[in-house]
Amino acid sequence: MDSAHVGDDLVKVLYTEDQIQDRLREMAAQIDADYAGKDLLIVGVLKGAVMVMADLARSLTSHVEMDWMAVSSYGSGTQSSGVVRILKDLDADISDRHVLIVDEIIDTGLTLTWLTSNLASRNPASVEIATLLRKPEAQRMPVDVKYVGFDIPNEFVVGYGLDFKERYRNLRDIGTLAPHVYS
Numbered sequence: 686m687d688s689a690h691v692g693d694d695l696v697k698v699l700y701t702e703d704q705i706q707d708r709l710r711e712m713a714a715q716i717d718a719d720y721a722g723k724d725l726l727i728v729g730v731l732k733g734a735v736m737v738m739a740d741l742a743r744s745l746t747s748h749v750e751m752d753w754m755a756v757s758s759y760g761s762g763t764q765s766s767g768v769v770r771i772l773k774d775l776d777a778d779i780s781d782r783h784v785l786i787v788d789e790i791i792d793t794g795l796t797l798t799w800l801t802s803n804l805a806s807r808n809p810a811s812v813e814i815a816t817l818l819r820k821p822e823a824q825r826m827p828v829d830v831k832y833v834g835f836d837i838p839n840e841f842v843v844g845y846g847l848d849f850k851e852r853y854r855n856l857r858d859i860g861t862l863a864p865h866v867y868s
């Protein structure tokens with residue numbers, strides 16, 4: 686769906702489908718260069734990262750293996766506690782492998798801080814992070830991110846994998862949700 690299909694649910698479109706694809710191509714070129722000659726496993730964090738994984742992986746010009754994790758953050762409502770439970774673990778053994786975690790957003794940073802340290806404990810050759818979006822003002826944990834698409838304001842954004850109550854994930858653009866939708 687396009688932003689035209691969600692009526693006045695968005696205050697504004699932050700990034701169009703074309704802008705997202707352009708940025709992902711730039712990130713993919715950097716990843717291709719950095720991992721040239723290396724065997725790379727990219728790990729998508731379900732569910733939000735599905736779109737980024739699909740488009741970033743297809744923008745790469747080298748072979749890449751794809752795996753998935755699903756995690757759930759303990760905490761009430763939108764307040765993340767930093768304690769994470771694994772709902773679906775990797776299929777792959779990552780020892781001695783180069784791992785790139787792919788997510789669509791870093792908000793507080795708690796999820797990826799936990800996930801990076803969890804994967805690092807499995808003796809990979811390296812663990813790095815690629816995220817399409819990052820909210821610097823919302824971050825509670827410093828996260829060492831190698832690839833960032835866009836830094837965005839601390840607003841409620843949806844689309845391109847990002848949801849509100851499981852809706853808007855299939856919106857092609859990324860937009861700021863109007864307060865009347867969530868308040």
Ligand code: PRP
Pocket residue numbers: 730731732733734758765788789790791792793794795796797847848
């Ligand atoms: C989102 C996103 C990150 C996490 C970031 O997932 O995919 O994994 O939140 O938030 P944090 O930096 O505050 O930890 P979410 O828990 O919304 O699940 P989803 O991907 O299934 O929508």
